[in-house]
Amino acid sequence: MAKTSLSFVCQNCGAAFNRWQGKCESCGEWNTLVEEAADGASIPASIRSKRRGRLFTLESLTGKSADAPRLPSGMGELDRVIGGGFVRGSVLLLGGDPGIGKSTLLTQATSLLARQGHRVVYISGEEAVAQVRLRAARLGLADAAVQLAAETSVEDIVATLSEGAVPRLIIIDSIQTMWTDTVESAPGTVTQVRASAQALIRFAKKTGAAIILVGHVTKDGQIAGPRVVEHMVDAVLSFEGEGSQQFRILRAVKNRFGPTDEIGVFEMTGLGLREVSNPSELFLSARDLGSPGTAVFAGMEGSRPVLVELQALVAPTTLGTPRRAVVGWDSSRLSMVLAVLEAHCGVKLSGYDVYFNVAGGLRINEPAADLAAAAALVSSLANAPLPTDAVYFGEISLSGAVRPVSLSSARLKEAAKLGFGRAVLPESARGDAGSNLGSNLGSDAGLILNTVGNLTSLVADIAAKGKPRKTDDAAKASPEKTTPEKNTTPARFRSGER
Ligand code: TYD
Numbered sequence: 435m436a437k438t439s440l441s442f443v444c445q446n447c448g449a450a451f452n453r454w455q456g457k458c459e460s461c462g463e464w465n466t467l468v469e470e471a472a473d474g475a476s477i478p479a480s481i482r483s484k485r486r487g488r489l490f491t492l493e494s495l496t497g498k499s500a501d502a503p504r505l506p507s508g509m510g511e512l513d514r515v516i517g518g519g520f521v522r523g524s525v526l527l528l529g530g531d532p533g534i535g536k537s538t539l540l541t542q543a544t545s546l547l548a549r550q551g552h553r554v555v556y557i558s559g560e561e562a563v564a565q566v567r568l569r570a571a572r573l574g575l576a577d578a579a580v581q582l583a584a585e586t587s588v589e590d591i592v593a594t595l596s597e598g599a600v601p602r603l604i605i606i607d608s609i610q611t612m613w614t615d616t617v618e619s620a621p622g623t624v625t626q627v628r629a630s631a632q633a634l635i636r637f638a639k640k641t642g643a644a645i646i647l648v649g650h651v652t653k654d655g656q657i658a659g660p661r662v663v664e665h666m667v668d669a670v671l672s673f674e675g676e677g678s679q680q681f682r683i684l685r686a687v688k689n690r691f692g693p694t695d696e697i698g699v700f701e702m703t704g705l706g707l708r709e710v711s712n713p714s715e716l717f718l719s720a721r722d723l724g725s726p727g728t729a730v731f732a733g734m735e736g737s738r739p740v741l742v743e744l745q746a747l748v749a750p751t752t753l754g755t756p757r758r759a760v761v762g763w764d765s766s767r768l769s770m771v772l773a774v775l776e777a778h779c780g781v782k783l784s785g786y787d788v789y790f791n792v793a794g795g796l797r798i799n800e801p802a803a804d805l806a807a808a809a810a811l812v813s814s815l816a817n818a819p820l821p822t823d824a825v826y827f828g829e830i831s832l833s834g835a836v837r838p839v840s841l842s843s844a845r846l847k848e849a850a851k852l853g854f855g856r857a858v859l860p861e862s863a864r865g866d867a868g869s870n871l872g873s874n875l876g877s878d879a880g881l882i883l884n885t886v887g888n889l890t891s892l893v894a895d896i897a898a899k900g901k902p903r904k905t906d907d908a909a910k911a912s913p914e915k916t917t918p919e920k921n922t923t924p925a926r927f928r929s930g931e932r
């Protein structure tokens with residue numbers, strides 16, 4: 435029999451080394467190597483012995499499956515993200531910060547399924563049965579026929595679930611607490627998490643039950659331990675939200691059976707998570723109408739248009755290197771827009787701190803937000819409120835040109851639906867439309883379309899309406915070229931000194 439070989443496995447990335455070292459050469463983390471039995475070393479010799487392979491039948495793609503391939507949970511926002519329902523035999527990983535609401539979401543989803551008469555099982559490795567019951571009671575779901583257990587042994591779980599009807603959905607909350615006898619490492623280690631997940635995935639594929647594995651996320655936003663599980667599962671969902679905000683966003687990071695650009699929006703209330711089917715209203719609800727520095731961006735989240743408020747604060751700095759703080763957007767994207775404003779539009783920002791925020795805790799990834807961001811920045815700098823009935827979208831190129839973006843008509847329709855009166859959009863969005871966009875737009879409930887070909891003209895438009903700030907009398911808000919009478923004092927737009 436082979437000698438049990440030991441190796442040192444990084445608990446962050448799963449890389450294995452022959453000897454211990456302080457720093458993982460693979461991911462650069464310190465103190466993450468732990469001695470574990472190498473994969474396969476603990477497989478019983480009886481299994482490793484040379485056995486002849488068993489014959490199995492090969493199936494065709496068009497074969498019949500017993501049940502409907504997808505099982506919708508009945509929570510519209512959850513179903514949209516997973517692509518229309520739980521696929522038979524699929525395994526999902528749900529990651530999120532502690533306390534974000536993963537257990538709440540899954541309690542609600544399982545209860546809905548149980549009420550439809552499906553067998554659903556909730557295995558909690560973290561909370562006692564009484565605690566899960568207490569939560570269900572708070573949510574008013576105590577009457578749902580969810581089967582509950584507080585267990586951590588994968589062998590026991592698989593044995594129990596193999597009895598009786600195959601469950602349609604099994605929740606494992608969480609995968610870090612599970613352990614299996616087949617490996618020797620302590621629960622929570624990479625080897626244990628990987629082996630436990632493998633066993634559960636095997637069970638799902640064999641029986642056709644869908645499984646959701648809950649995974650915790652570490653400080654830097656990676657799913658600890660379960661990171662190594664990501665490639666094994668069919669879909670990775672992440673549940674996000676700012677701690678202080680009520681909104682929670684469910685996002686698919688990977689999905690073998692559906693899109694990855696859809697989001698589900700929820701609101702955490704005293705009675706659990708409430709679905710928000712019209713997120714635009716949510717993100718715009720507490721809007722500061724008419725204050726400088728805010729612009730409404732007509733964005734897309736997957737197939738759904740979402741209007742969201744972008745907020746910028748540009749304030750004189752007291753620091754040698756001005757601050758650039760961004761929440762909800764890419765900071766290098768902000769730097770790019772600031773550089774274009776500075777290089778092509780004569781907007782001097784080097785003497786100003788810039789704070790940028792996306793309202794409601796949403797995270798924007800689209801380049802289409804550039805134009806709205808630039809409008810918000812210039813509006814704050816010039817102390818010029820933007821029209822409250824306008825939406826903005828468009829990508830800014832490094833030359834300062836405003837480039838067209840996809841799905842313009844969906845964005846415009848949403849804006850019209852929510853009562854906006856005008857849209858500021860790239861010039862060519864109209865041109866390419868000649869064919870269909872133009873005609874569609876005409877019917878968009880009379881939105882006034884202001885097309886911009888270049889950022890410079892938008893900046894001049896906004897700055898022309900600027901008022902001097904109370905706190906900043908020395909500087910005037912408008913660029914010299916648009917309002918020459920204000921040039922007697924140094925204009926903010928030209929003041930490059932620190
Ligand atoms: P939970 O689902 O336990 O989070 P996770 O499983 O992701 O760690 O949610 C915990 C938080 O949600 C907790 O801070 C309380 C809050 N909460 C509500 O606000 N309302 C509710 O109805 C419930 C059940 C929880």
Ligand code: MG
Pocket residue numbers: 536537538560607
């Ligand atoms: Mg939990």
